[in-house]
Amino acid sequence: MLKDTQIKRMFERIAFSYDLQNSVLSMGQDMRWRKVLADSIQAFDGNLVLDMATGTAEVAIEICRRHPRSRVIGIDFSPGMLAIGRRKTRARKLENRIYLSIGDARALPLKSTSFDTVSMAFGIRNIAERREVLSEFHRVLKPGGQLLIMEFGYPEDRLLRKLYKLYFDWILPLIGNWLSRTNYAYTHLVESVRAFPSEEGFLEEIAESGFVDLKVRKLTRGIAQIFSGIRQGGPRHLRSPMA
């Protein structure tokens, strides 16, 4: 597993073609997965969403498309990824609804109990200190607020799993490393998915961080999955999110 400084450097390096890498390697499925993630948000007027590890803001943009009155704060520790995200939000005239800022998931520069939803797509497996991150998510969510974490998985069906592993372990790193002009970015992807806890193990970590009503939704036969939970507690109340 790469160290956090190496991971940050890696995203800085691959940012230039990150969106293309995603679409090619997932054969276009990534867009559908982000739509499902955005649709999983409990919508109500003026939802305030934290999209953590927002990268090039694909999830943030999708949330705004599907929830016309929501606002999103997108945080990421890679300035290069955020710069591309900012270009995209400006091009879509979403700068008034999506605010992108630098920050580390392990110590969020945000006030407690200020968000209705926290989303994170394909970010958590890059971070060794998962429990710190989950407890930060718990801290910034309002009581009753919703957590949605999307990550890669493997198909449950044995034959499909074998075939997918052939692609994922051998073909994807070759194409991904070539598209990203590195010799390690997609080798890291494969290793980080392998090192990620089992579904039960991760659900346990989420539960231990104070979330209830836990669910897992499988996408494309389990190649991606959305873990969801609710921050336990009383009524929601609005506060300004920036510390």
Ligand SMILES: C[S@@+](CC[C@H](N)C(=O)[O-])C[C@H]1O[C@@H](n2cnc3c(N)ncnc32)[C@H](O)[C@@H]1O
């Ligand atoms: C695979 S990308 C996912 C980007 C985006 N969510 C998407 O769906 O395309 C992972 C992102 O997590 C960010 N990241 C990794 N570790 C982080 C940390 N500790 N704090 C903040 N961002 C982090 C990286 O900079 C990168 O932009």
